[in-house]
Amino acid sequence: MYKSIPLLLKSFPEKPGVYQFLDEKGTIIYIGKAKVLKKRVASYFTKTHQYPKLSVLVSKIKDIQFTVVNSEWEALLLENSMIKQFRPRYNAMLKDDKTYPWLAVSKEEFPRLYYTRTPNAEKEELFGPYSSLRFMHSLMNTLFELFFVRTCKVLQKKSRPCLQYHIKKCAAPCVGYISQEEYMENIRKVIQILKGNMNEVMRKLKTEMMQLAEKWEFEKAQIIKEQIQILESYQGKSIVVNPEISHCDVFSIEEENDNAFVNFMRIVEGTIVQSCTFEIQNNLTDTKEELLLKAMVEIEKRFETLSQEIIIPFQIDLIKEKTNFTIPTRGDKKKLLELSQKNAKISMLEKQKRMELADPERRQNRILQTLQKDLDMQHLPITIECFDNSNTQGDEPVAAMVHFKYGKPDKKEYRHFNIKTVTGPDDFASMYEVIKRRYSRLLEEEKNLPNLIIIDGGKGQLSAAHQALTELNIQNNIMVIGIAKRLEDIYRVGESAPLCIDKKSESQKLLQRIRDEVHRFGIIHHRKRRAKKSIHSELDDIKGIGKVSKEKLLAHFKSVSKIKAATLEELTAVIGGSKAKKMTENN
DSSP: OOTHHHHHHHTOOSSOEEEEEEOTTSOEEEEEEESSHHHHHHHHHHSOOSSHHHHHHHHHOOEEEEEEOSSHHHHHHHHHHHHHHHOOTTSOEEEOOTTSOEEEEEOSSSOOEEEESSOOTTTEEEEOOOSOHHHHHHHHHHHHHHHOOOOOSSOOOOSSOOHHHHTTSOOOGGGTSSOHHHHHHHHHHHHHHHTTOHHHHHHHHHHHHHHHHHTTOHHHHHHHHHHHHHHHHHHHHHBOSOTTOOSEEEEEEEEETTEEEEEEEEEETTEEEEEEEEEEEOSSOOOHHHHHHHHHHHHHHHHSOOOSEEEOSSOOOOOOTTOEEEOOOSHHHHHHHHHHHHHHHHHHHHHHHHHHHHOTHHHHHHHHHHHHHHHTOSSOOOEEEEEEEEEETTEEEEEEEEEEETTEEOGGGOEEEEOOSOOSSOHHHHHHHHHHHHHHHHHHTTOOOOSEEEEESOHHHHHHHHHHHHHTTOTTTSEEEEEOTTTOOEEETTOSSOOOOOTTSHHHHHHHHHHHHHHHHHHHHHHHHHHHHHHHHHHHTSTTOOHHHHHHHHHHHSSHHHHHHOOHHHHHHHHOHHHHHHHHHHO
16 A cells, blocks of 8 residues: 555545545546445444455555545445446446336337337337236236337338227327327326326316216216226225325335345335346445445436335434435334335345256355354354264163264265163263264264264253363364253253254254254164164073074064964074974974
């Protein structure tokens, strides 16, 4: 950093504005906005940055330029324009959504209604974008049915009308069946409905219907009545909340690593008239608030204005003239915010699915990164081992261990343990023995230790496992956690309260999946041990036969119960007459 920058900072004004960071070549590498320029820019050079990207950015700053504006909102608008113009390397970039369909009304003598994915404000009046093609086509069909707007791309004078006229989908301006004045009145009604002012159009139609009825023009009045009925039917299907909630905008945001998804909905008379979701790539360390503000600026630029009421999910530090920010806690507005959040989350999940299809390992890495964050681990939990004890009232105590690598089971590394030093049902002592045996051996063989150990049990078993690791002097090298059997709570060593992890999160589900796998593996081994012991003892009770004969009988009859039920002839066929006779005599 040049020595001139500290002196430059002293000259910065304490006013809102936009600042630009330039590198040694004079290239703009970052553009930001500030409520107070001097304070905001100075913070880059007076604070210790915990994010590597931010430290790298500061190290490359060789010059700073700024522009003063009248308010923070003007700073946001200017920042948005400059980012689009210069596209700095470290700025959050908002990805365009031109693939969304728009409804357009052409600027012609007899305008037509159509949809487009390449909007051009100079040649057409635009409405949208629409996130649902089904909703958009439904609206278009309703408008064609109501107002007979033309659909042909080129208007040419003809001697007779086309099929659209005969099926009552067009007023046939091409043959002069409708005057321009009357046609434009229909177009004005179309535009009002597209803007969401459906009640206003319905009031006008009802007035026209009454006027025609007073003149005894009942046929024309009937046509308008049918139009009103169509509108009422459509309105009933399109209203999502109370119709009294009119002219408000809704914003919500969902984050995933370096990407954020901001959903916008415009509500007019209880109906969603505009909706879209923006993806923002966060190249630096912008907060949720800053990303949400960037999306608001983009919406205002695209749609020329924002509503006077804006519903948002959290408080933002911004004062905008003639704008009221609302954070609803209940009621219809809360439902609107939840709907917006649902749309943002769906867009985020769709993006995740697309990327996971292209890179199958991406999902596992993402889950492991989430688990690392939830458990506050220093390293990614690439290898995870999980332990579980099994016994029947202290009889045949065993333990099982499963090994997961990159979130997937590595079955060749699974292990069973027969408890050797513990008498009776003592899960704590059993866990201590198994942990010490497992990791003593890994240390002796100089093999890699896991990143995470999961204990299927509560605080007692967790403490026993930690004691074993401490005696091996590796307690600081491995994180160990316990899963309480009853409430699925996650505990760390030395902490009385469980970790606050969402029970439905992917990281929690991974932990439960690993725990269920070790439980399954342990039960299978324990059952085999009990079955083997049971078979052994019952065969020993059958006098008169040796080890070889017992093996022959078990191989032939498959179970002790079938051996006991066998006839003398059946036994003779397997082990000979004399031994068979002894078995029947003694048993």
